[in-house]
Amino acid sequence: MINNTLNLWFSVLFFNQISDLCTLANFNTITMHINLRKIQFLLLILVALSSISLVAQQKYTVSGYLTDESSGETLIGAYVYLSSDNSIGTVSNLYGFYSMTLDAGTYTINVSYVGYKSMSYEIDLSENLEFNVELSLEGITTEEIVVTDTRTDENVNDAKMGTVQMSVEKIKALPAFMGEVDILKTLQLLPGVQSVGEGNGGFYVRGGGPNQNLILLDDATVYNGGHLFGFFSVFNADAIKNTTLYKGGMPAEYGGRISSVLDISMKEGNKKKFQVDGGIGLISSRLTLQGPILKGKTSFLVSGRRTYILDLMQPYIDKTDLKGTNYYFYDLNAKINHTFSKKDRLYLSGYFGRDVFSFKSNDRGFNLEIPWGNATTSLRWNHLFTDKLFMNTTLLFNDYNFEFTGGQNEGEQNEFSFNLYSGIRDFSLKSDIDFYPTPKHKFKFGAHYTYHIFTPSITNFTSGDTDFEPVESKRYAHEAAIYLQDNFDLTDKIKVEMGLRGSFFQQVGPYDRIDKSEGSLDTIRYENLEPVKSYGGLEPRINVRYKLDNSSSIKASVAKTNQYVHLVSSSASTLPTDVWVPSSDIVRPQTGIQYAIGYFKNFKENNYEGSVELFYRDINNIADYADDYVPELGENIEDNFAFGYGKAYGAEFFLKKNFGKFNGWLGYTYTKTENIFDGSLENVANPDLTIDNGEAFVTNYDRPHDVSVALNYQLNEKWQFGGIFVYASDKPYTPAIGTFTNSTGSPGIIYGKRNSARIRDYHRLDFSATFTPKPNKTKGLISTFNFSAFNVYARKNLFFIFFDTEQPTDESVKITPIGISLVPTIIPSVTWNFKF
């Protein structure tokens, strides 16, 4: 009762403060600092309030780590709750830690995690208790699993909306293109997440673009998630433990992107025994080594993958003018962790991946070398101040770069050579604290800081004996945020997740910009660390669940998000050449607000989950290239941005069967997107830029109807089958409505309204079968064979269309619309996976 009153009082205070702060937040640095002070003040009140309520009663804390029994891997998002009242409970955090404070007494606690056997324990809480739990996998069974009292009702019970957590084991059971298990492609099968077909690694969440998704690998930002223009994702499934996607209502600890967050955790490495996993497939092979270094204290994991399809074709390529041409990609993941004491753990993890394309035309003496890829490093320190106060401090480095080197050489004489470079590099420090004062409250608060170095492009070239000065356009920026989040039960029926994030961004010098306004070509120059432009803002987030009964609930959420870094792509797909730029004196931060409401229902003792969610998003300051944009080296790309605003709305329907021989899900999404670039948000470097004369248009990934079906069937111990079916509405394109001639003899095209026509819906069926010859073998070499068929009925889905122009005679012109299908045939593949 006291708690509830305090909560209520606190809520009122907090909301008053939020609305107060929101009116103050007008992207002004000074107000921002004042606001941050207010938040700090609130934080203090909050901690004080919780302590008051604690002193009043005799309470003890049970806390510990939840791990996998066979590997010692920590379990993320596992449930710990009282068997007497399952509304009293907690969830393990990203590091497998949980903490629950209860009145003194004897309890039965249940621990459950999807895919694992649920466990019950009797505990006597007469003092603070450290209680670590190991769960074991349910294992393959041909029997229908009997579900008893397991806490698999988070779909209904949790206040989170638009959030999907997926274990890699689930992902591995589904068919994969060329046998390459792909996390991003599987996420695209979820409602609210659209794929626009193969050859596009970007995913589109609730009408947002790929540049509005934050992809984190062990907390480090991955700026480009795709290999080979997105055919494959950079995440090697063997090294990944868990993925969580927030489509909306994201917790306050996340920020910096307005559409979604994909949080990916790498495995820590088997703590109990040395293990080798690997796979040999048609286009690539993988190998993962993991094991303990100091038993129970230190473990490691190293995982690598490399493709070789063009290596195999080298003998053929060697006979042509293209001798020396090759393409491959590889990924390397490594992680080591050490437990210093009960209170301190250290994790060091890293990822390094590259696509490498070499092109040679020997007759022309022309060569190109194009490597690109990501590198990330995370050093994380877990510290337990008390059994209720868990801190994680992370030092991060991440880098994405694209290089393009080449030239024309004639013997010794180097006639023309160039080197282009673009990329983004971040150094970050963040500290996050989990505070579990009572089972009804879970606080999280923290501070993040990032120093960004953007390199939209550096161009070096030499022609004959002339060296050109490199045209550099580096940008530097500080990004910082503090946040506070409280998840609490207001009443038995109402659960609230409420958070506030204050974010700040500042571009600093050195920075030169050519001022193109009013015909002047003067250079505007900023010195080292001199502020160029500052922005800030408050991002309140709230999710509320109202429980209708034990198996159904209604949830609502509102989340405001700011995005200070921008990527604009001129193409329909995500390209390695796409560059990130900071908010600056030209580019304002993108802001988004998303409202969602949903109904959640579980059936048959939580074996079936169903949900309907409706969402509406308003977005501001989105950037896109103006109609007449032509990419040019050395230019400030921001000068070509038009700014606009837009909205997206839709409905998601989801039905999922969790257990049994036959499981899987079915999703349907209706989405509508609309953007307007009418010049009302001016580009100071280039006023009057509009798109489509300021009329509303749909995005090029607008596919109103989207259906995904993913199914899994365990026939017996040896055979498991998977199937995927996807459907998406017709692809939008910009129609040619006319042509014209000029003195060049090659016709030009007059386009109609942007993305105003549509062609050919997308659908595809994939199958897979996994064969385990000796399912009961637990020692020695364990093999499985995966057979996949992609695009079973050879649907010619369109990747893009273009208009071929020609003047076949002096007296005529001809325009031919051409469609390109990247995978017009069935692609079978086989992969041998092994483990010992």
Added chain:
Amino acid sequence: MKNIFILYFIAFISIIGFIACEEELDLDLPDTTNQLVVEGWISEGDVPFVYMTKTLPAIGEIRFSEIDSFFVGGAEITVKSEDQTMVLQEYVLDSTVIFYTVSQADLFSGNFFVGEAGKYYDLEINMDEREITGRTKIPNSLPLDSIWYDFRQVGDTDSLARIFVRINDADTLGNFYRFFTQRNDEPEFPGSNSVFDDILINGKSFPSFVERGQNPNDEFDFETFGYFFAGDTVNVRMSAIDEAHYNYWNTYEANAQGGGPFSGITVVDSNLEGEEVIGVWGGYGMQTISTRIIYTDED
């Protein structure tokens, strides 16, 4: 330089995407637009020239003869320099092709002017109660001071020649160029990416390979593309142009590629004012240099 990305990424995708397929689509395209297309120019030392056509439907092959009066006549076209005005005369060739330039009478009487570097020229078209205007400048050109060539061994032949010129960019930023080549008595053709600016080359004097311009409708031969041949007499023209003129050709050349996975679509930037009109009124500085390619076995 700008399209090198696109070119090689297409090469890239064609190697990797060996399974991809291309098909002609049957699209239900909306009704054609009906705009006036104007192209006019005034070169240094030459008289102005203007012609007008109509836009065409974007479906299949369209013969100009199928379009009612494809070339547009009946306009009053005036070109003004800073101190002179000249009314152009309409000429009709083969009773279909219509163009406008200085009248015979003015030519004989000396009542005309030619383009001069550093001057602005205004175009005014009056027709059926509509008015179209444009303004351009002929910028000062800097001399091309040398031209040379070498030979390449391609397949069985060693007589393909590459042409080089030395380009001298002015010290100040904001210069734009368009280049053309001419081979023997063939017409002059612009390069496939014929325009460039000086963001990367500002103030530099440097040697540059010059691609052979060719009729875009001729068969594309990857082996000989861009090269000249032994015995050719080669003319290279490097014209200084103003920014709006550059924008027209720059956007047009991107536009004519028809869009693609890596480039998106580009709408052409017209530098003319008026309703329902696209096109360009451009001034060209004239710098030409020529050479004859003499093949010797010693090479």
